[in-house]
Amino acid sequence: MKVLIADAINEKGIENLKEVAEVVVNTSITPEELADTIHEYNGIIVRSRTKLTADIIKKADNLQIIARAGVGVDNIDLDAATEKGIMVVNSPESTSVTVAEHTMGLILSMARKISIADKSVKEGKWEKKQFMGVELRNKTLGVIGMGRIGSQVVNRCKAFGMDAMAYDPYLPEEVAKQMGVDLTDLDTVLKNSDFITIHVPLTPETKHSVSYEQFDLMKDTAYIVNCSRGGVIDEEALYDALVNDKIGGAALDVYEEEPPATDSKLFELDNIVLTPHIAASTKEAQRDAAIIVADEIIDLAKGNNPKNVLNMPRIDKTTYQELAPYMGLCEKLGSFISQAVNGKIKEIEIVYSGELAEIDNLEILTRTVIQGAVNPFLSSPVNAVNAALVAKERGISITEGRKDNAKGYESLIKVIAKSETDTFSAEGTHLHEARILKVNGYWVDVIPEGHMFIAKYEDVPGSIGKIGTKLGEHNVNIGIMQVGRDEKGGRAIMVLTLDKEIPKDVIKEIQALDNVYEAIGLEL
Structure with missing residues (x-):
């Protein structure tokens, strides 16, 4: 096996990889050079510098795996890799502890006014009375998004003697109890928490989900931290809350615009701590990312299945071409029903009718439905490979059925979401584009976008x-x-x-x- 290291990674990952593969390190390779030589490699490791576009991937005739030493894969064309039959993996867990520790640092800095006290002393002042802080002991932590990072923050805050409550639409009650967390709604978290930490993705649903109305719910002594994505907090509303003492303080590592404008009004305030998007930046995280992606390639070389695959399982080209038009529809149907159903989803039922029902393996479509259903609410991206596992961890049961009758269409896909209090369904097909034909049993005809x-x-x-x-x-x-x-x-x-x-x-x-x-x- 021959592997190209196209971007700089920790040496430990390279050492491990050399045990099973011929490793070529070229961290200054140009796009043109990569396009000319990509066919020589069975694997490639990148970070953010190297762009694996569709044109380059088309030339990767021998490539089996693309490994991203980090979390984001914006520089990799996942669709092109999937169609080519190339697995794409990343290292999502490498930064969980790092970001959680940075979150704790910001919480402590706010509680004890560390950053402004440091600035004051360096200016030759001795203003002890101005920097009266608060203890974390016996305070309530509120977590918005209980994924890998949120749960790590809870563990650390428990060590400080804090109570914890959380808002997460997909976290099962039993899992929350095992973590020692009270699972509740967002308003309750905002009203009752002394420290609030955010760990959700930036989506249309979460954008400005913490704004004027939410700040009005908080205690006037509350502190809020965002180490997730800029834009989840409305910065205009945050400034208003801070300057008018509606909350006690805030800390940001991420911003709506990065870097923030040099004349940002937030820079004027003493009750906010700001860091330059460094929550994931530690030597250990970079080392772990390199080791994790090297291990993924080692697993593949030894005939085992990599763990953090971001694209779909391999399918033959003919089946892929048959199913490809329906993948977008499935993701839209999943997202549609998950946003429309009332309450926490307990069950998703998928029924395939017509020509689709005759295809032996529809696992890709089922996973894509689940991906669409859970992605709007989770901080870590869900993909067609890990969707079923994520649903299981969240207590969502998945059932799949087939019918011959497609009601006059070549194929139909019906998705039903069930919660404890509600049932919502949508039925669609692909007619040159994805279309939803029925909603809750009523005939309609809409393009879901x-x-x-x-x-x-x-x-x-x-x-x-x-x-x-x-x-x-x-x-x-x-x-x-x-x-x-x-x-x-x-x-x-x-x-x-x-x-x-x-x-x-x-x-x-x-x-x-x-x-x-x-x-x-x-x-x-």
């Missing part, structure tokens, strides 16, 4: 008009409208695509309208 809105209402005169008027009042324009009903005067459903995201307060206003019994905003 962009800003969407669902309203369930009584089919009486004026209901549709009131909803449209309310959207117009808030300058939200309707692109496409589809309505379905079971019978005249009965219950009906409206599915809209909108020109912009519908604000949460507008959804609440529509929900309050006469004859409307549910309103849901979605981002696909």
Whole structure:
């Protein structure tokens, strides 16, 4: 096996790899050189410098594995690698402890005013009374997102004698209890926590999910930390909360714009700690990343399955070509039903009909549905390979069925999400593009993309008009409208695509309208 090290990694990873492979280190290789020589290698290790584009991957006729020594894979064309049959792996666990420790450092810096006290002493001052701090002991930690990093932060805060509560839509109650965490809703976390730490991805759902309304819920002594993604906290709202003493303080390692503008108003404040996106930057994390990806390649060389595969399992080219048009549909269906169902998902049922039902192995499509269903709510990206495992860890059962009758279409895919209190279904097909044909049993015909809105209402005169008027009042324009009903005067459903995201307060206003019994905003 011949492996190219295209970006600098820790020497320990290279040493380990040499036990099973011929290793070529060329950390200054150009895109042109890589394109000319990529066919010579069975494996390649990159960080962020080297870009593995579709054009380069097409020439990688002997490549079996691409290893990213880190978390993000924006520099790798996953679709091209999948179609070529090349596994892509990364090292997500390498930074979990590192980021958790940085989070703890920021918590302690806020609690004891370490950074501003340091600055004061270096300026020749001795202002002891100004730097009165608070203990962590007997305080409540609130965690938004209980993935690898969130759970590590909880473990460390427990050692300081803190209590912990968390908001995570997919964490099972029993798992939370084992961690010693009270699982609750977001508002309860915000209202009752003394220190709040965020560990979620930046998605349309999480963008500015901590804004003016959320700061108003917090204690005026509360501290908040963000080491996840810039944009989860609305920085204008954060500035307002800090300058008006609505909260005790904040700490950021990530920002809406990186680097922040030199005239950022946050720089004026003493009750905020700022670091330059370094939460994952330690020697140990870089060493561990190199060892982890080397071990992945070693496993492959020995005939074992790598653990952190980011793209889909290998399938033959003919089957891939048959299923490829439906993969986008499956991800959209999963995301659609997970955002629309009320409560925490307990079960996902997938039913394939028509020509798809005749294909022996539909595991790729099932995993892609799950990927779409859980990705909006998790801090670590879920992929078609690890989707089933993630669902199992979150207490979600998956069932798969098949039917001959596709109701006049070549193939149909129906996805049903069940929670303790609700059931929501969507049914779709691929007709030149992904289309949803049925929602909760009502016939509609919509393209699942962009800003969407669902309203369930009584089919009486004026209901549709009131909803449209309310959207117009808030300058939200309707692109496409589809309505379905079971019978005249009965219950009906409206599915809209909108020109912009519908604000949460507008959804609440529509929900309050006469004859409307549910309103849901979605981002696909």
